[in-house]
Each structure stands twice: as C-alpha cells, then as structure tokens.
Amino acid sequence: MSTAQTLNKTALNEIAKKYNGKLVDFHGWQLPIQFEGILKEHTAVRNSVGIFDVSHMGQIFLNGPDAFKLIQKTNTNDFRLATIGKGVYSHITNETAGIVDDIIGFCLALNRYIVIVNATTVEKDYAWLKEKALKMNVEVVNRSSEFSMIALQGPKAIDMMEKFAPEANKLLRFGIIEKKILDKDCFISRTGYTGEDGFEITAPHEIIADIWQQFMELGKPYDIVPCGLGARDTLRLEAGYLLYGQDADDDHTTIEAGCGWAVCFEKGEFTGRSILLKQKEEGLKRRLKGIILEERGVPRPGSKVFKDGKQIGTLTSATYSPTLKKGIGLGYLDMPKLKSGEEVEIELHSKLIKAKITRMPFHKGSASKI
Template sequence: MKKTVLNQLHKDLGAKMTDFGGWEMPVEYEGIITEHKSVRKNCGLFDVSHMGEILIKGKNAGKSVQKIITNNLDKLNDGQILYTPICQPDGGIIDDLLVYRLSLEKYLLVVNASNIEKDFSWVENHLLADTIVENMSDQYAMLALQGPASRSILTKLITADLETLAYYSFINEKILKNKVIISRTGYTGELGYELYFEPAAARTIWQEIMAAGEEYDLKPCGLGARDTLRLEKLYALYGNDIDEQTNPFTANLAWTVDLEKDDFIGKQALIEIKKNGFQQKLTAFKIIGRGIARSGDKVYIKNQKIGQVTSGSYSPILKQGIGMAYLDNEYTKIGAEIEIKVRNRKLKAKVVKGPFV
C-alpha cells in the first residue's frame, strides 16, 4: 500500500489503519463517533495527503479545462475554486474534483486518490495545443482542518484575516516559513480549511496545528469520521454514489452542469439525458427504528426491487441509520416508505429531504 508522509505519525498516535484505495490510511483514533462529534462541536484535523493534484498551465490552459469539465470555468477569478465533475462522452462521471484558478493560464485540479492516474491520462489526452499537464501529487501534502473552531485555530498561525476568505476561495500563506495554500473548503459541511504544502513540512505543520488547537480540544480524525460527516451532509463519494455508470443528473449534481457554455466532453449526451429523463435518482433515506444499511443492499417496495443503497451508516448526530440509494423515480417522493434488505431481514426506511444535518 502507498503511504502518506504522515503514516508513521498516525501509528505513533495509536490510529487504526486501513486500506483505502491502495493507501494505508488512519480510519480512527479515539473512535469514529467521538471524532465525528468533535468536528461538529469543536474541530478535527484530517490527513488527506492521498488526494491527487494535477497542474494544467499554458496559453490554452483555461480552454482545456473548460473542455474537460461540466461546470463553467468562467465563474472563477484568481484565488477561487470550482467543484465539478468530468465526464465521458456518454455523460458517465469519470471523477468529481476541485479546480483552483492560480492564474489565467494556470489551474490546479484536486482529484480523488483512487483516480489520479485515470484523471491524469484523461486530461493529457484531451489537452489543446500550447498547454502542459503535470502530475504534482507527490509534491503536495494536504491537511483538512474542519469544525466551528477551525478559523480561531488557524488564525493563531498565520497573518491573513480569515474572516475575509470567502467560501471556495484560497490564499497563499506561510506557517513557520513554510509556504501553504489555504482554501476554505471541506468535506464535512462545517466551517473548515484545506492546506497544501511540501511533504517535508507535513509533520511540523501537523504539530503546530495540533498545538494551536489544544485549547479548543482539537482531535486528530480518521477517514471513518470523514465518511459519516460527509454522509450527514449528502456529499457524494466517488466509487459509491457516483461513478462512470452514473451521470450528474441522476446524482443530483445538475447544478454542476452548464449546458449553455461552449462544447465540452459529454455535453451532447447530457443534453439528451436531460431532455429524455432518467429512470433513477440518488435519494436520501432514514432507517425507521434500529439498524444500518450498507452499500450494495437492495431496496424494495412490496417485494419489488426498486433500487440499491450506495452509502449507508449510523448518524452520530441523529442517532439513527441514514443513507443514499438510487431509486426508481416513482418511489423518490419525500415520505415514501421503503424496505432495505440487510442480510436476512428487511429494515423499514423512509425517503427524506437532505441534508440530514
């Protein structure tokens, strides 16, 4: 398995490690529920250095990115970030990623760890002339500081005024003379920041943040809490809720598709999908009573299969089972009662409007 630069530090802290897309990553330290509640109430620090970074630069860098993504790059000024899928010609989602506009001719794509090689190859094969693409993933470490206290903690370490940093924007700063990109983003739904810097500075920056957060009861957090936090906010996980067999419309990501902009990969297919409709939609549900549904569990109404769970877990905030499933359209109405087959029994559940928290 691949290891982030902080791998040994996690083990020294007693983290339980797991295989996540070929990376050995911390799944929990004190426990998923404790870490989850810490992020909702105070703050948590995540090592997300397994994520990938792809740099696109040159005269036609902007046009190349615009051709590849479904969202509209024209929304961005320097220092701003865009969430977007990239799609195949048939509209299937290759990945969902963040686009950082470093300058008019330079963009950084932050991609899912399991898709780095696939995404890099896709970008490389669809570049316009006078454009260069570089896989910068080995040149960045990345931490996510998430929770209500994140701004207070980070303010102790930098000179910039974080009050003025808008959502989905970033700045260049320094922590102990180490250059850091600080973006106001995250995967938890809380106030939070993601920090990018050279791997050699990772241990120092981790320790500085933990020390600054001691008075706020800052806790190291693993991927287990990251998953339950994102699920409570209905954030899609690539490989579970979205993949090459799903498209942005079925996945409730229509807001990330701009069919008015010039041609982009997948545009014609997405026009047809929107025009003709689609059979299933990604739908939020709550378990009625006790029990938890998991990815792959089948969904039924009166013994008729109507869909399949993509993500399911226990919500530490609601104290009940929650999840997402692709359901046939006629069964996605809010309040509809469904059944989910978990092992040899069926759990009763109800379709709800998200997010859960």
C-alpha cells in the same frame, strides 16, 4: 500481511501511529480508520474541530494559455465562476457523460489552475486531461507525489486559522490562497468534505508534520482531535457528499448522481453535454436518492431498497448517522421521481426495515453558513 510492504505511506504515517491510529489499507494507502473512536471524532468536527490527514488526494496543475479552455471543456460546471483565488466543485465527464472524477478546480492565477482529484483516480484523470490537452496550448502536470494535505474541519477551525494564517480567514467558501509556510510554497483553501466550515492545507511532505503539530497546539483550547477515515465517511455522508467509486463512477452521470446544480449548459460545449441535456429534458431512469431509516438498524453499502415489495435499487453508501442517530444511505433507485417523505424498505439481515426518501443533505453543517 504480504501487501503491507507495498502500501503507500503518507508523510504523517509516524504521527498517526504516535496518536494510536488504527491503520488500514485504503486503496493502496496506509491510513488511519480511527483514533479514539468514530463517534468522538465525528462529534468533535460537528461541534468544535478535528484534523485529518488527506495526503492521498491528488494535485494536477494546468498551466498555459488554454488552461481555462481545457478545464471548461472537460467539466460539467462553469469555470468562469472560478475567478482568481476561487474554486469550483465539478465533475470531469466522459463521452457518455459518465463521471471520470469529482474534483475541485481552483484558479490560482491567469492561465494557472490546480485541480484536487481523488486518490483512486489520479492516474486516470491525469491521462484523461493530458489526452484532451493534446491539441491545446496547456501543460498538464501531475504533482500529486510532491504534496501532502491536511484538512482542518469544524466550526472552530476559523479561530485556529486566525493564529496560523490570518489572511486565510478572509477567504470565502471555495477560496484559495498561495502562502509560504516555513519558507515553502503551500496552498490554503476554505474547503472540506465534512459539511462544516474548515480549511485544507496543501504543503510539501517535509513540512507537513510540523504543520500538523502546530495545529495540535493551536487546537488545544478547542479540544482538537485527530480524525480518521471512518469519521470522514460518516461526516461526508451526512453532508450529502458523493464518494467517488461508490456513489459516482464512469457509468453514472452527474444528473443521475443528483448533482444537476454542478452542470452548466449555458457555457457551451463540454464532454457529455448532449447526453446530460437529454437526461434533464426527457427525465431519468435512475437517480441517486437519500434514504433515512424509520426503524432501528444500520444500513450498509449493498443493502437492497424495496418499494411495494419490488427491489428498486441498492445503497451505494450507508451508515449510522451520529448526528441524527438514525441509519442513512444513498443509492441509485429505479424510481427517480420518488419524493422526499415517500416510504421505502431496506433489507437488513434478511428483514425489511421501514425507511423514507429524504432531501439532501441529511445534515446542514456550518459550511452552509459561510
């Protein structure tokens, strides 16, 4: 393939090959889709622990007296909740309240934030934040190319962290610490994209392989397995987490995406606020809804959703749920008031399959119990 040479490789590329990862092109990054198998990896994370290379994610730093002002004005959620050492899940919004990106912003110190952004949106977010910062006293620094990232996910992650960095075990969900690992400045946060308890470790490239090997050793008693993008997708969808570019984009709002809980109107003005408020008060024309298949079959992104013979939407994410052993999906439906339990149909291979609207998340993992 001619594009192979131009793919970005993470610092864990050789390790992925060593563990027989099946490498694919993921938005310009060469990353493993799976190692031994998606089901095995998925189950390991739900029941014990798995390790992921998520180095494609980006890190943008906000430094200066107006750092809080910038993050608060560009985001839907309330960063007063992000006290020092804490993070908040939020959406950066545009003038029409469309979602520029979904992010986690952590306050590292007074006037200093780290924003973890999606791989596909690093440049867009950086340009957006820089522009918004023009008249403010804050420096926006894109340090994505300096850091690799590992996600350690599963109910046993905490037992491993006890031996790796015991101070990280005191973190609450969305907590973060700065820590020297192998004499380098690193970050450990109690976050993830699986619905399970776990940690994300952000570290410079030159030590990331070393950290990976340490976790593989510490994880032996728990049968730790390396996991790929395939399991990452089934895990996040069961947990009801959005995938930017599929379930959220510049043309859909936070309220439409079902993330009203991540919008704080009381905090004052932020980009897109008036549109979101109007949607909240006057109702929606479409809303992201979860569906679960009543019959056998596997829905896929792009599968059409019908209600009483009429198409009401298309699935943006969909897969086989290894935990529920049923087909599940998310999609924007033109009938935003459909309640959980109401019947719809999904078109698969030219046949209509029975499904129901269901409440999110599809599955509640150990992350909800922290």
